[in-house]
Amino acid sequence: xxxxxxxxxxxxxxxxxxxxxxxxxxxxxxxxxxxxxxxxxxxxxxxxxxxxxxxxxxxxxxxxxxxxxxxxxxxxxxxxxxxxxxxxxxxxxxxxxxxxxxxxxxxxxxxxxxxx
Amino acid sequence: xxxxxxxxxxxxxxxxxxxxxxxxxxxxxxxxxxxxxxxxxxxxxxxxxxxxxxxxxxxxxxxxxxxxxxxxxxxxxxxxxxxxxxxxxxxxxxxxxxxxxxxxxxxxxxxxxxxxxxxxxxxxxxxxxxxxxxxxxxxxxxxxxxxxxxxxxxxxxxxxxxxxxxxxxxxxxxxxx
Numbered sequence: 001x002x003x004x005x006x007x008x009x010x011x012x013x014x015x016x017x018x019x020x021x022x023x024x025x026x027x028x029x030x031x032x033x034x035x036x037x038x039x040x041x042x043x044x045x046x047x048x049x050x051x052x053x054x055x056x057x058x059x060x061x062x063x064x065x066x067x068x069x070x071x072x073x074x075x076x077x078x079x080x081x082x083x084x085x086x087x088x089x090x091x092x093x094x095x096x097x098x099x100x101x102x103x104x105x106x107x108x109x110x111x112x113x114x115x116x
Numbered sequence: 117x118x119x120x121x122x123x124x125x126x127x128x129x130x131x132x133x134x135x136x137x138x139x140x141x142x143x144x145x146x147x148x149x150x151x152x153x154x155x156x157x158x159x160x161x162x163x164x165x166x167x168x169x170x171x172x173x174x175x176x177x178x179x180x181x182x183x184x185x186x187x188x189x190x191x192x193x194x195x196x197x198x199x200x201x202x203x204x205x206x207x208x209x210x211x212x213x214x215x216x217x218x219x220x221x222x223x224x225x226x227x228x229x230x231x232x233x234x235x236x237x238x239x240x241x242x243x244x245x246x247x248x249x250x251x252x253x254x255x256x257x258x259x260x261x262x263x264x265x266x267x268x269x270x271x272x273x274x275x276x277x278x279x280x281x282x283x284x285x286x287x288x289x290x291x292x293x
Contacts (some may be wrong), residue, residue, distance in 0.1 A: 007117045019117060019118070021117060021118050024118065024120055026120070039121060039123075039124045040192065043129075044192070101121065103117055103121075104119050104121050107119040107122060108122075
């Protein structure tokens with residue numbers, strides 16, 4: 001990855017995210033895992049992570065609810081997440097999404113604005 | 117930094133979400149009309165069955181129209197899961213009252229989409245939905261007229277037979293004036 005094309009979007013204690021303008025991909029680094037996702041796949045991945053029922057994970061004592069396994073679309077990576085991981089990954093993806101939306105807003109209001 | 121989100125789609129996330137909800141609603145409507153058609157068929161209301169088969173097709177075409185719009189604009193159109201489709205109805209009149217209620221629910225939902233599109237300055241979606249706003253005027257008119265036939269003709273004697281025959285003749289537009 002050429003860092004010249006990378007822009008950091010968001011980071012927290014467990015990971016960070018970048019946009020690569022050379023490949024038009026979003027790169028997610030979370031713990032030991034790094035995935036590079038197309039924007040559609042990033043949004044699908046975010047939806048998957050957001051759809052996990054955290055409430056059930058907290059209150060159900062069954063072992064099956066201790067971890068959640070989520071695959072990142074079109075990659076070979078599996079995210080095996082305990083409750084804390086899940087909350088941090090959600091935060092990372094939400095922050096990333098916010099940075100992307102903010103960039104859209106800047107393009108809309110500033111970069112694309114006609115200057116006479 | 118490139119605007120990757122905008123490069124992918126011109127649909128805002130909220131618009132995409134409510135359009136997908138509408139896709140689901142239209143699919144559900146289509147399924148309900150299909151079960152109404154089957155109910156009418158097995159209870160001897162042949163013309164009404166035909167009317168509901170046609171309505172089921174129409175709702176499906178509405179669903180596809182929105183589905184293709186979402187896809188064309190680079191969004192993710194979600195093929196809907198249809199559940200909770202009633203198979204039994206209280207009676208002939210109830211079928212048509214339920215159909216009217218269904219149309220009213222669709223109209224309300226369409227109105228909410230238009231309101232959201234305007235709030236988000238999404239003029240393309242606003243304009244796209246105008247076809248549905250117009251369509252719902254016709255859909256509600258036809259559904260309401262059908263219910264009214266039960267009072268106009270009456271269900272006694274050969275009433276239901278007459279109502280059944282009159283159902284497919286309901287039209288909206290110049291012919292109805």
